Amino acid sequence: MEHLTIRRSSDADSAAITQLYEDADVYAQTLQLPFPSLAAWQKRLSENPPNVYHLVAEIDGEVVGSVVVEPMANLRRRHVGTIAIAVKGGRQGQGIGNKLLGSVIDLADNWLNLVRLELTVFVDNEAAIALYKKHGFAFEGELVKYAYRNGRYVNVYQMGRIKPEGV
Numbered sequence: 001m002e003h004l005t006i007r008r009s010s011d012a013d014s015a016a017i018t019q020l021y022e023d024a025d026v027y028a029q030t031l032q033l034p035f036p037s038l039a040a041w042q043k044r045l046s047e048n049p050p051n052v053y054h055l056v057a058e059i060d061g062e063v064v065g066s067v068v069v070e071p072m073a074n075l076r077r078r079h080v081g082t083i084a085i086a087v088k089g090g091r092q093g094q095g096i097g098n099k100l101l102g103s104v105i106d107l108a109d110n111w112l113n114l115v116r117l118e119l120t121v122f123v124d125n126e127a128a129i130a131l132y133k134k135h136g137f138a139f140e141g142e143l144v145k146y147a148y149r150n151g152r153y154v155n156v157y158q159m160g161r162i163k164p165e166g167v
Contacts, residue, residue, distance in 0.1 A: 002059045004096065006103045009054040009066065014042040016063035017056070025089025029125050031147060032086075053112075055103055057087070057096045064091040067100040069108055069117070079115040081108050085128075093127065101135050105161075115163045120146065120156040129157065137161040 009017065021027055021036040048054060057065035065087035072080045083104060087097045108114040121128050123142065137159040145153035 004099055005058045006055055006099055007058065009045060009048075009056045011042065011046050013056055013063055014038060014045050017041050017045070017066060020063060020066060020086060020088055023089045025092065026086045028149060029122060029128065030084065030086055053104070053107060055100060055107075057100050059091075059096075064088045065096045065100050067104045069104045069112070069114070071112060071114060079113070081112065081114040081117050083117055083119045085119075097128070097131050098134070101131060105135060109163050117161045117163075119159050121159060122147075122149070123155045123157055129159075132159050132161075135161065136164070 015038060018036050018038045018041045021030070021032045021041075022034075024034070026032070027034055027036075045054070052068065052070045054066065054068045056063045057067075065085070067083065067085040069081045069083050072078055072082070083101075085097060085100055085104075087100070105117065108117055117137070119132065119137065120143065121132060138161070139157050140160050141158045143156050143158055146156040147154055
């Protein structure tokens with residue numbers, strides 16, 4: 001694999017992240033809509049709260065993926081973080097998602113003191129499900145007609161990961 005760097009996103013990444021989410025292979029597997037707005041991503045990145053960690057994967061200056069972990073604000077759920085991840089369509093299956101997820105799990109386990117990580121994944125996204133299982137996520141339920149995608153309602157799996165003892 002070419003040289004892959006995982007780093008925190010910055011305001012300067014707005015155009016690259018907009019381009020990432022313009023990819024039909026990406027927005028079809030996320031809750032993003034087609035035709036993302038550069039202005040919306042600029043605002044989102046510039047107003048990113050300090051407790052929300054948005055990392056990007058970069059190869060030779062090109063942003064090829066992103067992952068976000070957001071610790072819950074509720075006092076009784078501050079031990080929980082939600083995760084969202086995306087990898088550029090032409091770059092999927094190359095280990096980028098694995099590196100992004102590993103990086104954000106390390107951050108959650110060893111620096112943010114998060115005990116539980118949560119995510120949702122469309123039931124037909126077999127590659128992502130396999131990746132999440134590889135990193136210790138387990139099925140916790142299926143949410144029916146969770147989101148509207150490509151003209152129909154689709155289900156997602158709710159998955160969670162509990163930080164292993166001793167980590």
